[in-house]
Amino acid sequence: MSAPIYLGVIGVGGVGTAFLSQLARLPNPPKLILIARSSQTLLSPTPSYSPAIPAADWKTAIETPSLTKSGALTPDEIAAYLSSAPGRSILVDNTSDPVLAGSYPVFLRKGISIVTPNKKGFSSDLSLWKDIFASATEGKALVYHESTVGAGLPVLSTLKDLVATGDEVTRIEGVFSGTLSFLFNTFAPASGSSSAKWSEVVAQAKDLGYTEPDPRDDLNGMDVARKLTILARIAGLDVQSPDSFPIESLIPDELASLPSSSDGIAQFMTRLPEFDGQMTAIKEGAEKAGKVVRYVGSVDVGKKEVRVGLQQFNKDSAIAGLKGSDNIISFYTRRYGSNPLIVQGAGAGGDVTAMGVTADLIKVLERL
Template sequence: MASPVYLGVVGVGGVGNAFLEQLGRLPNAPQIVLLARSSQSLLAPTPAYSPCIPATSWSKAVATPSLIKPNALLPEEIATYLGSVPGRAILVDNTSDLALAQAYPIFLKQGVSVVTANKKGFSSELSLWNDIFASATKGNAYVHHQCTVGGTLPVLSTLRDLIATGDEITQIEGVLSGTLSLLFDEFMPASGTSNVPWSSLVAHARGAGETEPDPRDDLNGLDFARKLTILARVVGLEIARPDSYPVESLIPTELASLPSSPEGITQFMSQLPAYDARMDMIKDAARQEGKVVRYIGSIDVPTKTIKVGLQHVEKNSPIANLKGSQIVSIRTKRYRGGGGGEITAMGLMADLLKVIQRLG
């Protein structure tokens, strides 16, 4: 008989609440024994772990006063609690909290698997990346972080399948920011024209919730670079940090030192229009080549060259025609064009390896 599976869910914002609602609709869903946000935690009582926490929404979960713990739990406390359940435990991290990500090895060593969209654990220090996967092996636990790159695109699983079956990745290129994809499609569409100032597009996107609360977190390119760092590490490049290679910021140098506070955001948005002419010059340079400008990241694996920034691309290219979505192009030694037996055999081998892993 299979061991029961228990979940600890951390983060109940937009993603977290959507996750809880989807989990609540699953038949035979795993039981939630821990639900936490930055200021409050809910714990199912031990040893029976009953009643468990309703998998619907935070508002319904907190309607059970007996489960509420008034203070936030430290990551180490959460790991100890999940490590004690009478079955297999999984941490679902819906946050962008670096401290929680840094604690992943503690969870994994205790046999608690990790499912997360938190990029920070996989793109900060290389030593943490190595510790996470070594700890998973030691604790016989799993790490799945598919959503850290490409949203729902199966980018990481595809890369791992290619590598596991003996292919050689040579180049990765793409747009890994839906926000910047949207902004540049509106700023310089592949078909038609636009005269809307860059600052107005940023302000509109922010008002519509399409940027981070502080749009500089999108415009500085570092979130994009975190994703590219993860891709580079998956293919075997030992990248120290996202700021260890060229990342072009779209924040005017004169505004880069504004504080990361509500007042600083207000100052940035009010002063950004003064620099619209610079973005217009970038647009004009691309137009003179008959191209459009887009924000792109690339990894050249043989030369270990990584860069993130503005590029001029052909108007009929897939990248030029993105409208707020993401795209990743992967070139390999095996995929030089066409299909054939070698490609089909790779798919078979990838599936075989997955079955072997689960049987093991």
């Protein structure tokens, strides 16, 4: 338990930066021996793997002469470097890179544990999911990815506990996108009313930095579909890929083929108001039934059905009453009966996502 453990961190964006600042404050941190960003890598020199990189001062550590600098390394090179360290090692992947995620089995088979908020490894082809967990068993390494769903909220750990203790999860339902939560809580609030048009709310969310640079990356529902894929697989369903079930896209067909360039994004925002009538009709349809519309995901475990799209909810329901950009996740199980186990709160943001990563890291450190 007291042998040193070595840590490599890839990605220093919003989540990566917040993670490094949380890491710097841990009482018994692992030895940070690699930080990689897109074109630069900072390493502790081999073969001693010493000195470690100071997590608190990682931004200026590049000036430290005793550390090794390099350009971008391939996943195989990073795995080779970490697995040669004189102790167990952990890779924290704070990117959303599908290529790196595709290499997790390489790391795991070498005994390198993985902690990550990157959804790609767990929500792409089922074969990769199976390879990741088989490789972990083979390499006696651990994989923790709490922040892939609901950021720091205890979603995956709760689902895993339910399954591991023999409860029967019958249905999982919720709002899994902070962006889409904000859009609908603003467009169709449960209490009071809003006269804002759909395109205005999207523009406001974009200005506030709540959407991806290209809002279509939120509106296409793929991010929610990836999260549902992960939940469904943990609940025991063999979901082949996130496009093997129906996803309701909120991108008007006519705008789907606009390029993803900044010019294409500008065109999308300019033309979105043409389609406000469609969203107003959907909102008013719900209102006539005394309800509000929300963008939700659900897994029906018994029917083996995964769905992502718009649905109407009673105004006094927990989903309708959601505030800001909060997520809500309801687990219906045999033991919990008719009232689900509910987890609710911010499901996006650098600090809370990093919290899920750091909490996972602590659990891995406790187990190695």
